[in-house]
Amino acid sequence: MTRAATTVAAETAEDTLLLRVLSAFLREDVVGLRTRTTGVDRADGPWLRLPLPAGGDAAALLLPVCEDGFQGAYAARLPLLVREPDGTELTGCEAILAALTGLADPVDRPGFEAFAEECRQTLATMRLHDRTAAEVFEDLTARYGADPADWTGLAASLAYDTLAARLDHPVYPTARGRSGLDDGQLRSYAPEFHPHFGLRWLAVPRDALTLPGGPAALPASWPSPADLGLPELSDSHLALPVHPLSLGAPLRDALREAGLEGTAVLADAPYLEAVPTLSMRTVGLAGQPDLHLKLPLATATLGLGNRRTIKPVTLVHGAAGQRLVEAVIAREPRFKDTILHADETVYAHAGHELLAVLCRRYPAGLDRAAVLPLAALLSTAPGGRLVIDHLADRFYGGDPVALLDAFLALLLDWQTTLYGYGIALASHQQNISVVLDRTPQDGRTRVRLLFKDDDSPRFNEPRLRRTLGAEADELLAPFHDPRMFGEGYRAVTDMLTTITLHLCAGSYAFGLAEHGRTASPEAVLGLVRERLAEAAGRLGTGSGEPGAALRERVLDAAELPVKAMVTAGTLLTKERSGASDINTHYTTGPNYLRRRARDLR
Structure with a gap:
């Protein structure tokens, strides 16, 4: 069984x-x-x-x-x-978790009790999702149309985010829960309800803000203090958006800690209408579909240790990650028209993780394309079918495996090319979007991938410096986290495996089978193994070559690394788990690619 x-x-x-x-x-x-x-x-x-x-x-x-x-x-x-x-x-939940908590080391029991609360919050959210599904689906259909394959353009991509937010994470069991938020707050601000709300704004002294490029770099729609009803501050202050859920004690504490209590002024009225994306802390703007604002939130998801604030250094890392990706594309021209990246070089912060904003600008020319996060592919659409079914009908003759193969071929080619440079991106289902349309020349189906949030890469530093040559110092200088750098391929391979392979490939092989779209996972796993084997050959299989590492650590390994997200995120403290980063703390699991090769033999 x-x-x-x-x-x-x-x-x-x-x-x-x-x-x-x-x-x-x-x-x-x-x-x-x-x-x-x-x-x-x-x-x-x-x-x-x-x-x-x-x-x-x-x-x-x-x-x-x-x-x-x-x-x-x-x-x-x-x-x-x-x-x-x-x-x-x-x-x-209560009886089972109580029994397991009783078996934990006494020093770890607070973490187990916190996870029990996480389960209570998640269960309440799941029940809320069940009660509101028909209502939300009716709203999406009224706004965007009956067939999700016709939800085109960046504005409609937010509807796909709504569907994805109602789907469970492939690994983390309580991903639908958000700590500290009640039903009313979820319905007002969470992506699964597709709400519209007004952004709040803080006027911050200009000399307290870090803003690369200066005020001229901000979007043209950026409000002045006068627009916010604070004309007396127009010469001395700049506007910084604040998520409504950060108002009150979180904002007051942040201003006090940043030394801005009494000098930063919260505007009385909202300005600009926002719609939450899948990440919730990032919002799209009504009337400006190509602009998203990433705002810190005083909540946590995927573990109580995974707070949704924005550390200023991650803004620097995100811009540097974008530039690094662009540098590789410049050296690998076959990706020039198929790998897209949002611009993340415009940001501002006041030196505090709750006083920050990233202005994410999306590429032009996507109005006729379906743009959806990978996380939405297996979500349920209005009418009860999967999103991938609708898109397969429109673009791939009704064959969801053909659609999956098209995006996996590009994804694995790109990610293994980065691997050859000594780079792995933490690009999971939420921060990669598949872009589907037809070429204007001959109407053929075209698949592209759109990336964002590349602020947590892992590097094989010696390999990367050899491949980048003279550009290496300038491109690597902005990355300040020593955990990103290694002397070999272990950390790079672990990230490629746990994120690209498990979350963006393996989960779909097993997911399509569970939904009855394939007889077994093998139909898709065979494609994945073939693509990775091709990449290993292309990258070189001699001693010390990236292809050899890919074959040894992934294709032929007895086991593969697996994220231990519950342990590192909630159950244990970092001191107890030994995790330097809760998102890169691993256990091991079976190598489903190797098993397939054995079965075929």
């Missing part, structure tokens, strides 16, 4: 959440669910038995599992635990 061939009956939102949580705990070996358990075969299928520290040899918790093969060898099969020797079934 395999994950791809078996659909577990999750009758409620709580069942769905519990299956994801238990599978994540198993994958990350929380309280020894992976390494301290033994297999037990029963009539209904396999179980894992975890002995309990108290109660003698007979005391244990049993977890029903099925084969997974994607990020772990097994996944949870039923949303329950069974306690031995009395046979009591533990069901529901």
